[in-house]
Amino acid sequence: MEGSEMVNEAVKTEPVQPAKRPPGTCFPWEEKVGDLPPIQGDSELMRRVWQDIDALGYMYIWQVLLSF
Amino acid sequence: MVDGIDAIEERYQRRLKRYVTAMRNEKPDMVPIRPFVAEFTAVYAGYTIQEVTHDYHKALDAVLKCAQDFDWDAVVANMVYVWTGLVQAINLRYYGVPGVDVPANVPFQYLEPPEDNAWMRPNEYDALIEDPTGFLVNVWLPRVSRDVVAEGQPNTFRNNMSFVLGGMAMMDYFGALGGQVPRLRSQCGTVSAIAGILKAPFDILADKLRGYRGLCMDMYRQPDKVLKACEALTPHLYHVALSGADPDKNVPIGLWMHRGCVPFLSPQQFERFYWPSLKEIIEALWAKGHQVLFYAEGEWNPNLKYIAQLPDLSIVYHVDRGDIFEVHREVGHKFCISGGIPNDLLAFGRPEDVREYCKKVLDGVAKDGGYILDAGAIMQNDTKVENLRALTEAARKFGVY
Numbered sequence: 001m002e003g004s005e006m007v008n009e010a011v012k013t014e015p016v017q018p019a020k021r022p023p024g025t026c027f028p029w030e031e032k033v034g035d036l037p038p039i040q041g042d043s044e045l046m047r048r049v050w051q052d053i054d055a056l057g058y059m060y061i062w063q064v065l066l067s068f
Numbered sequence: 069m070v071d072g073i074d075a076i077e078e079r080y081q082r083r084l085k086r087y088v089t090a091m092r093n094e095k096p097d098m099v100p101i102r103p104f105v106a107e108f109t110a111v112y113a114g115y116t117i118q119e120v121t122h123d124y125h126k127a128l129d130a131v132l133k134c135a136q137d138f139d140w141d142a143v144v145a146n147m148v149y150v151w152t153g154l155v156q157a158i159n160l161r162y163y164g165v166p167g168v169d170v171p172a173n174v175p176f177q178y179l180e181p182p183e184d185n186a187w188m189r190p191n192e193y194d195a196l197i198e199d200p201t202g203f204l205v206n207v208w209l210p211r212v213s214r215d216v217v218a219e220g221q222p223n224t225f226r227n228n229m230s231f232v233l234g235g236m237a238m239m240d241y242f243g244a245l246g247g248q249v250p251r252l253r254s255q256c257g258t259v260s261a262i263a264g265i266l267k268a269p270f271d272i273l274a275d276k277l278r279g280y281r282g283l284c285m286d287m288y289r290q291p292d293k294v295l296k297a298c299e300a301l302t303p304h305l306y307h308v309a310l311s312g313a314d315p316d317k318n319v320p321i322g323l324w325m326h327r328g329c330v331p332f333l334s335p336q337q338f339e340r341f342y343w344p345s346l347k348e349i350i351e352a353l354w355a356k357g358h359q360v361l362f363y364a365e366g367e368w369n370p371n372l373k374y375i376a377q378l379p380d381l382s383i384v385y386h387v388d389r390g391d392i393f394e395v396h397r398e399v400g401h402k403f404c405i406s407g408g409i410p411n412d413l414l415a416f417g418r419p420e421d422v423r424e425y426c427k428k429v430l431d432g433v434a435k436d437g438g439y440i441l442d443a444g445a446i447m448q449n450d451t452k453v454e455n456l457r458a459l460t461e462a463a464r465k466f467g468v469y
Contacts, residue, residue, distance in 0.1 A: 021201045023307035060235055061204050062308050063242075065276055066265050068154055 026057045071257075079257030083141040087259050087440070088318050091359060091384050091404045095437025099430060099467030101140045101460060102261050102406065106147040106446040107175050109134050112453055118167035121176050124151045124241055128248050135256040138460050142261035142319070145248040147446055150176055151241050157233035159214040159226075162187075162276075175448050181279040187211045188277035190286060193293035196277070197300040208277065262322040262361055264312025266353075268346040269298035269305060274327040283327075287341060298345040306349045313358045320359035320384055323350075329366030335374075343374050354382035362403075364388055365445055372398045388444035396433045405433060406440035409459060414443055415450040419458035426462035434467060441467065 021028065029047045032054075033039075039046055071079070082097075089096035105112075110120040113130035120127040127146050135143050152165045164170045164177030181187050187208055188196065196203045210218035215226040249260040267275075273294065274283045286294050309321050327333060328342040350360050362375070362383040369390040375383075376399050385403045387395050392408030399405075408429050413422060426441065433439050441463045447456065 021199055023303045024311075026201060026205075058201065059308070059311065060238060061201060061209065062304060063238060063265075064158065064160075064209070064234070065204060065272065066267055066305075066308060068150055068158075068160065 024055050024058050025051075026054050026061075029054075073254070076254065076257040080253050080259065083257060084259050084318065087142050087261075090438060090440050091320065093381060093402075093404045093438035095469055098469060099434050099439055099441050099463050100142065101441045101463045102142040103138075103140055103442050103456065103459070104144060104147050104261075104446040105131070105134055105451075105456075106149070107449040108447040108451045108453075108456065109148070111449050111451075112137075116167075116172045117175055117449060118172035120148050121150070121166045122152045122156075124153065124244060127151075128244060128251075131248070132251060132255060135252055135258040138456070139464065140258060140460065142259035143252065144261050144322075145245050145252065148175075152176060154234065154237045154241060157237040158216070158230055161212055161214060173449065178275075180281070183279060183281040183285075186277070186279040186282045188273075190278070190282065190290070193286075193290065193297050197293070197296050200300050200304055212276075259319065261319060263314035263319050264309050264321040266305060266309040266321050266323040266349065266360060268323070268325055268328060268342060269301040269349075270294075270328065270342040270345070271324075271326050272301055272305070273297055280327055280332065287337060291341075294341055295344075298341065302345045302348055306352055309349065309353060309360075310356065310358070313353070313356075317357045317359075320361040321353060322363065323360045323383075324363050325365060328371065329364065329368050330370050332366070335370045338371050339374060343371075347374075347377065350378055350382055354379050359384060361406075362386060364390065369394055369398075375399060376402065378402070384440070386442070392429060393432050400433070400438065404438045404440065407442045407444050408433070409441070409443045411443050411445050411447065411451070414447065414452065414455045414459070417455060419454050422455045422458040423462045423465075426459055427466045430463070430466045437469070 029050055032050055033047070036046075083100070086096040086098065087100045087102065090100050107117050107120065109127070109130035110117055113133045115126050115130055120130055124146065127148050131143060131146060134140075150163065152163065155163050155165060162179045162181070164179060166172055166174055166176055170177055192203070192207065195207065206219050210216045213230060215224075215230040217224055217227045252258045252260055274280045278286060283294070313321050328338055333342060353360055359381065360383045363386045365388045367389045368375070372395065375385065380402045383403050384406055385395060385399060386406045387408040392405065395405055409422070409425060413425055430439070430441070441459065443451070
């Protein structure tokens with residue numbers, strides 16, 4: 001494999017947004033809830049399920065880094 | 069004669085007790101055997117290296133066959149630890165894949181990035197420190213994958229599919245890996261040796277971000293950034309380790325260390341750069357009751373005085389190329405020790421040489437308990453079957469208390 005093939009040099013990256021993402025989190029609930037209309041039902045249920053799903057996304061990127 | 073379910077479960081319980089007792093630095097009924105068998109399993113089960121690396125079903129079956137045929141107390145569910153199906157799904161650049169980049173009977177290779185073209189550039193520490201997860205997704209992943217495009221670039225079908233394929237493949241693999249634990253228990257009476265994964269923050273910088281050579285330059289040119297990056301990675305690596313840990317707190321979290329040993333780092337560099345963040349994680353995990361399998365790959369004895377700072381029992385100290393008798397003298401009163409049987413002996417020696425070496429280690433290290441028999445490093449396809457058989461027999465002959 002040649003060195004020039006190793007990285008995607010043509011790609012220009014945007015500066016990383018200064019979002020604070022604590023461990024286990026990609027999109028904090030406080031950020032996600034802002035995307036939603038006012039929650040009429042059980043907001044705690046919405047928060048808990050969102051955080052469980054979001055944790056899977058977090059685990060994906062960190063497991064790629066650690067295990068693969 | 070096939071063992072009944074009760075007999076297998078009884079064997080499992082006996083082995084679990086033996087393994088856990090040794091890891092608590094106490095004396096079990098006999099020295100446990102926990103061989104880190106990687107590509108050895110392919111040789112034994114009749115597969116190519118490509119087969120066990122790329123078809124995880126065969127990898128898991130090969131481990132099971134070994135566990136059925138050898139009297140081992142614990143094994144890792146799959147020690148061929150990179151499933152290249154997932155590597156292909158994400159189209160990662162940093163592996164040499166058996167049967168593709170290297171011959172089908174050569175273990176997978178990890179490719180260091182070129183020094184001037186690493187996955188993370190020397191001027192990107194602040195971005196990593198500010199938001200590690202964001203940096204990995206937005207900057208790192210587009211560089212290490214041939215398919216993922218960076219923010220601001222035109223989207224592609226390959227980009228979109230890489231996340232679908234990668235995510236589904238990971239769920240598939242981890243599901244199968246989880247299923248291997250009860251298979252080992254119910255079919256072989258064998259304990260799954262570890263749960264979860266930990267790496268040192270410094271190793272993440274070296275292995276996956278800056279490359280070893282780049283990081284060596286950074287230790288001189290921007291040492292404070294290196295230290296801050298280690299600090300920034302620490303809570304995430306702790307979180308991932310804790311997420312995969314054994315809820316029963318029986319088996320340890322696997323800690324695979326690469327660049328902390330001599331001669332990659334001097335003891336002074338180790339003390340300053342490698343150790344503080346890793347020590348913090350191990351102490352935090354131990355505070356939650358989780359041991360760490362401290363896989364000291366290479367020569368680590370010059371760092372023993374630092375490792376001795378850890379709380380008693382917090383690690384199982386695995387010896388590769390260090391002098392195991394010195395390890396026993398220095399930290400044997402604090403930690404269980406494992407390993408120490410040279411891989412070159414298992415690859416090129418004779419069974420009688422293996423038996424003799426095992427006896428020497430058992431006599432010198434295991435007398436008071438707190439020792440687990442294993443090779444120094446993972447056993448790949450050069451370990452001879454007859455030599456691993458000799459190791460197993462030696463443990464049962466000389467390792468009974």
